[in-house]
Amino acid sequence: MTSPSSLAQPSAERLRVGVIGVGYLGRIHAKIYAAMPEVELVGVVDVDEKVAREIAAVHGCAAYTAPDALIGKVDAVSIVTPTVFHAGVAKPYLEAGVHMLMEKPIAPSYDESQSVVALAARKNVIFQVGHLERFNAGVLALAERVHDPRFLEVHRIGPFVARATDVDVVTDLMIHDIDIVLALVNSEVRQVQAIGIPVLTEHVDIVNARIEFENGAVANVTASRVSTKKLRRIRIFGDHHYYGLDYAEQKLELAHAIPDEAGGDWPKVITEVVPITPRPPLDTELEHFVRSVRTGTPPVVDGQVGLRAQRVAQYVKEAVAACSQK
Known part of the structure; x- marks a missing residue:
């Protein structure tokens, strides 16, 4: 079985990251990632093509509208879509072994949230829930x-x-x-x-x-x-x-x-x-996520912590x- 630490990126390499959903909060995720020297912001995804292109132009990355467009291109993603879309967007990335920071709550229902967390555990990826505070x-x-x-x-x-x-x-x-x-x-x-x-x-x-x-x-x-x-x-x-x-x-x-x-x-x-x-706090939160992925260290707010709050x-x-x- 692969451990989270074995999936972490070598410290000498930049972590390839994407942001899915670049509305009010997602564009801040993109801005923070773009400023991290150890991170390469590969691309942003939004159903509004104009918004995706605008944010991508600011940070010099690619813009996409298809939710799964970053699979195979990134090591980690932030999921910052409306809650109702969280599980549907997240699961293909988790299946592909992509590390994930998902804004809270994990999904609209507790049962659906459990299924997401269980999948992340089976795939041995770093999964952090965005409890910003x-x-x-x-x-x-x-x-x-x-x-x-x-x-x-x-x-x-x-x-x-x-x-x-x-x-x-x-x-x-x-x-x-x-x-x-x-x-x-x-x-x-x-x-x-x-x-x-x-x-x-x-x-x-x-x-x-x-x-x-x-x-x-x-x-x-x-x-x-x-x-x-x-x-x-x-x-x-x-x-x-x-x-x-x-x-x-x-x-x-x-x-x-x-x-x-x-x-x-x-x-x-x-x-x-x-x-x-x-x-x-968001700067600290995203730095914690990136560090968790690079070192294989479980995040403070992992899936089980997110489930308990939900x-x-x-x-x-x-x-x-x-x-x-x-």
């Missing part, structure tokens, strides 16, 4: 510091944008925070309660979920794409300390209690800014549906 500098700092969170409060809200309206807000936004909460808590989910409603689309646009874990930790997660202001923040409470992260600003604060030197009955609370270096997202959706029927 995992590579936020603040989240990376939290992962090093947070070991036993007891309560997590998360808000990801913003004004309506006519993009990703083919899915609900759980799939569009909340799944980012579900993934981060699961990584930080590192315990099995015991129970999920949720409420949500559609506001501007036919899908649920605002959701609040309470996720309880077997180890006693609780996460309260709110996602909205119909708010008047933008807020992306996570607060994490543990014994005698609290972390607060502004995702957008990549600013992390720590508040912790120390004994009152004056001998009072209550501890003194000290707040400090945790030093981190802000950086575009499974809990499905629990949230089911809880919302059950609540709306009461």
Whole structure:
């Protein structure tokens, strides 16, 4: 059996990469790959030929409209199409042994996502799911510091944008925070309660979920794409300390209690800014993917991690549906 490491490219060679779907996010993938000295952006694919040609001209690569046009030409691809097309586009590349970064979620349904991940495993390719926020500098700092969170409060809200309206807000936004909460808590989910409603689309646009874990930790997660202001923040409470992260600003604060030197009955609370270096998360994410392919090292957000986040997202959706029927 071939191992992922045996499929990795020799370090002296440039990795041949393509991007399938160059809409809003896909064109950023193309730009980042094109700037990497260890990567050759071979081509971009989009059903809109004009868009494909425009992006290809910017980066000096080939343009295609057929989804499978890059098979045999690339070592790795980013799949950045609408979710409904993910599995159909991905499977021929996986069958051909092409490494893959697929934007979240893997597919519209959990069962279909499982089939994609299973195929990637059978073909022994590097398969990374694009949970972008995992590579936020603040989240990376939290992962090093947070070991036993007891309560997590998360808000990801913003004004309506006519993009990703083919899915609900759980799939569009909340799944980012579900993934981060699961990584930080590192315990099995015991129970999920949720409420949500559609506001501007036919899908649920605002959701609040309470996720309880077997180890006693609780996460309260709110996602909205119909708010008047933008807020992306996570607060994490543990014994005698609290972390607060502004995702957008990549600013992390720590508040912790120390004994009152004056001998009072209550501890003194000290707040400090945790030093981190802000950086575009997508740059870090794609560099991680390229490094995984070149070294054969499994990515942090592999297929199983992506499936777990999608499974809990499905629990949230089911809880919302059950609540709306009461």
